[in-house]
Amino acid sequence: MLPKHDLFISHASEDKDDFVRPLANALERLELDVWYDEFSVTFGDSVSASIDAGLKDSRYGVLVLSRNFLSKRWPEYEYRSLIALEDGKQKRIIPIWHNVTRDELLAYSPYLADKVAILSAGKEPLSVALEVMRIAVPEKFTELVRRHAAQQASKDLPSMELRKISKWPFMWGPLKQSELRRLRLVREILAEVFPQTWEDLVSDFRRDMPSAREGEIQIWERLAGIYAVISRKYSLTKGQKQSLFAELMRESLAIPVSPDSKNPEWILRAVEDYRESLPDGGE
Known part of the structure; x- marks a missing residue:
């Protein structure tokens, strides 16, 4: 069964207005099918459950890693679940570092810090969207x-x-x-x-x-x-x-x-x- 969407965006609710919504709008202008409203993570939410649900209906998941995102408590099983999603040959998670440093990510999760990521610093949403597009749907790019x-x-x-x-x-x-x-x-x-x-x-x-x-x-x-x-x-x-x-x-x-x-x-x-x-x- 083909995925319903090109990608979904998992993000902290605090980042929606200043970054995530403009990013989603830019991706839609590039004619990508984006799913993101249901994946706004608030306090107490299961991050891996959100990602797992998104991947069932999307080709790729975009993970917006910010200080707001990292402030959500993840129990140990959340890490294991996220890593399990990436165990296959096809990598389906695209991390974006948004207003966060590598040291902050390293202190929080060496796994997340070591993944190749897209950086949002100094870029317009369209520039970030083009980088996401190139990875997620290279044929459309x-x-x-x-x-x-x-x-x-x-x-x-x-x-x-x-x-x-x-x-x-x-x-x-x-x-x-x-x-x-x-x-x-x-x-x-x-x-x-x-x-x-x-x-x-x-x-x-x-x-x-x-x-x-x-x-x-x-x-x-x-x-x-x-x-x-x-x-x-x-x-x-x-x-x-x-x-x-x-x-x-x-x-x-x-x-x-x-x-x-x-x-x-x-x-x-x-x-x-x-x-x-x-x-x-x-x-």
């Missing part, structure tokens, strides 16, 4: 990067309230030489309609999780291949090429082509070719 790239080429695509991706603070390791060669070819084919610099293109792919890169490169290769074939076959003008690229990007983002009987043959052909090129044949 990868699609977001592609959508942002597409918006640079076409103003007709639905936009999202985001800062420039170039200012996002996090990247994974460098791309392989074989990946770079493939991307150079894609960039060469799309240069007329997608004049992104080489540095920006590489940076975008470094923001994808390494496990998601291959799939994303394949999507761009399909886009470039179909674009090259259709634009040459129909001798498209520059304006038509831009429309072709925009429609292919819409298709890659699962944004349906408007059911307009006036759509030119080359648009319909490109969309059909793209769907047929998918691993499942578009079914």
Whole structure:
């Protein structure tokens, strides 16, 4: 059974107004399904019971660790329950340190202090939300990067309230030489309609999780291949090429082509070719 939500947020009730609600709103603007009202922990609540309940219906649990959160008394079995939730191969808890130091966490729980965490200090809620998104739903994060790239080429695509991706603070390791060669070819084919610099293109792919890169490169290769074939076959003008690229990007983002009987043959052909090129044949 698939989870109902992308993630839930377990937090101290005192942190809801100043941090948790703005974070949840930012995650929802990024089109994530967030569940958090039921997981406001007050004095006497079982923290692990709250987390356990959330994980039954969510892919990931976000744990907002603050002084307020740490002030709730956890009996020893609460620690054991939390650790048990993380015993499997798939880590499903994402800690956020909010107005708390490592020393404070270490004194409270070495287990919590040693976990890799997202820091909220000096960051806007949207920045924290992007980091959560990258971990919890990497496929949506990868699609977001592609959508942002597409918006640079076409103003007709639905936009999202985001800062420039170039200012996002996090990247994974460098791309392989074989990946770079493939991307150079894609960039060469799309240069007329997608004049992104080489540095920006590489940076975008470094923001994808390494496990998601291959799939994303394949999507761009399909886009470039179909674009090259259709634009040459129909001798498209520059304006038509831009429309072709925009429609292919819409298709890659699962944004349906408007059911307009006036759509030119080359648009319909490109969309059909793209769907047929998918691993499942578009079914």
